[in-house]
Amino acid sequence: MKRVEHTRKPAAAPELPPEVRPGQSIELLKELHILTRDAKLNQDSRRKLKQVYHLVNFIEPLLNDVRGDKGAVSLVDHGAGKSYLGFILYDLFFKGLEEASHIYGIETRDELVAKSTELASRLGFPNMSFLPLSVAESTSSSLLPERIDIVTALHACNTATDDAIDFALKKKARHMVLVPCCQAEVASVLRKNKGKDLGKSALTEIWRHPIHTREFGSQVTNVLRCLQLEAHGYQVTVTELVGWEHSMKNELIVATYKDLPRRRPSERLQEVLATLGLEEMGGRFYAAQAEAVTNDD
Numbered sequence: 001m002k003r004v005e006h007t008r009k010p011a012a013a014p015e016l017p018p019e020v021r022p023g024q025s026i027e028l029l030k031e032l033h034i035l036t037r038d039a040k041l042n043q044d045s046r047r048k049l050k051q052v053y054h055l056v057n058f059i060e061p062l063l064n065d066v067r068g069d070k071g072a073v074s075l076v077d078h079g080a081g082k083s084y085l086g087f088i089l090y091d092l093f094f095k096g097l098e099e100a101s102h103i104y105g106i107e108t109r110d111e112l113v114a115k116s117t118e119l120a121s122r123l124g125f126p127n128m129s130f131l132p133l134s135v136a137e138s139t140s141s142s143l144l145p146e147r148i149d150i151v152t153a154l155h156a157c158n159t160a161t162d163d164a165i166d167f168a169l170k171k172k173a174r175h176m177v178l179v180p181c182c183q184a185e186v187a188s189v190l191r192k193n194k195g196k197d198l199g200k201s202a203l204t205e206i207w208r209h210p211i212h213t214r215e216f217g218s219q220v221t222n223v224l225r226c227l228q229l230e231a232h233g234y235q236v237t238v239t240e241l242v243g244w245e246h247s248m249k250n251e252l253i254v255a256t257y258k259d260l261p262r263r264r265p266s267e268r269l270q271e272v273l274a275t276l277g278l279e280e281m282g283g284r285f286y287a288a289q290a291e292a293v294t295n296d297d
Contacts (some may be wrong), residue, residue: 036092062175072100079156080105107132155181178253187217230265231287
């Protein structure tokens, strides 16, 4: 009697949740703990994926803008952490770009840098680099190119956001995407100078009480950042980052270099610093070089 051999059918690929974008690497999403082992989403990972995709929606047009102009795209992600954003961007966008395109993740924690480097190698993402540097150190590091197209800094704490802006300005970045966090430096200067400033103007009532000092200092910090960017010729958009319901730090600043007139925002920047007694912060919130401002209309 002839023996009949039965061949086992290969297991069907798991059906992905509808929230996952087509073409997204299942292995990557599992490694980032966004998908479970059986390719499902739980409540926490669904929220995390929603947040990352919402950011991607803002960044994709900027990537396309650079690609349409020069083909290759360079992006630096400051305070990268586990590099959720960098990996998702690479998987969705950078895999289809020319070889010169590159993502750099800047992170001070060595163990996260090592883990991200190993994961990029395992996934076959050759044009990702992870550097164990602070944001300030990265500005002068020879491990990064002289020009960078896009700079992101998501929840880079306190002055790290300002260091990321300084990095982007020195690298002549075309686009910046910033989600500031824990702005304490301006509040500390307001608090220090409170005694001598209280009699100058009724406006000082805004930060007379400690809780107001903290909240007002945070608000003013982002106002100064926006003025600084405008004083360097950038067009600035400020919006709320929806999908971050569980974080109070959900302000999104997107800046695009348009070579806009610098005189007015430069003057406004200096006026705000002087009015609030923050002149000592001029080195951090600096305008463009004097000659560039003078030549504006």
